[in-house]
Amino acid sequence: LLGVLCHMTPSKSFELILSAANATGNLHNFATKLILFNEFNKQTTGEAGKASQTRALLFDITFLMLCHIAQHFGIETVASSNETRESFFATWVTECLAEGGKYKSPDTMIKHSDAAKVDVLLAQFTSPEPEFKTSLVKWHEICINSPLAIKEILLAWEYGALSTDNVKMILDNVKSRMCCLPVCISAWLCNYINMLHHEERLKP
Incomplete structure (x- = not known):
């Protein structure tokens, strides 16, 4: 197949x-x-x-x-x-x-997230190791929890706890693993950015 x-x-x-x-x-x-x-x-x-x-x-x-x-x-x-x-x-x-200019609530998208699983994902996203565990992984849970993990990273960046280089490294790690992860994260970001005021969108 x-x-x-x-x-x-x-x-x-x-x-x-x-x-x-x-x-x-x-x-x-x-x-x-x-x-x-x-x-x-x-x-x-x-x-x-x-x-x-x-x-x-x-x-x-x-x-x-x-x-x-x-x-x-x-x-x-x-x-x-x-x-x-x-x-x-x-x-x-x-x-x-x-779809068609109709955005979804970014908060609704993360309401099913599990804090413990988000922490595990954050550890994997920030790890320099290229290996990503696949055995016994529930992929739908990874998709559900990835947006909140990225939100935590964005907040850390916004408050200066992470550098721009760190964020780029994390995003490169995410892109190198499973294709569904950047899709889920991009879908959340699309909705999240649309809900922000203009001034809040200006951070590079």
Whole structure:
């Protein structure tokens, strides 16, 4: 499955698949299948090292594909199925992804965060080690807690506890791990910045 999804994701191939699915009325079903794959790979009860890496990649790639579909064909395309309405992705995209100039509440996006898990993420984001744990990780929880971790980093930067170089290093660390993390963080930042007054947006 991972090989098939990776073969599909180059931009032209994926766009052709989406266009064909949309033209034949199968885009909704295609998105539903991707959500089911994403949901299946968000957590596990036991796995070896390589299996955990494969699961992480499957979660990551399906998350990105679904975000692309939501941005190009609308959130309803991926969030309206009765079969997947309670899934992590359908909930996340409905609560977190801005659409058509309509922004979501950044506070709502972080209301489900867990302080202990945010602290673990902060330790991983600020670590110079490139390794990112994948075994037994609940990826939906990582996505849920990443925005609050970044908010803590922004506040530390604003009050001078972190330098600009430190922040850049942290963001580079985040970008080098899982693609879904910068997407979740960017979605939160987009909504957060939109809610700030003009003067508060001026910090470089």
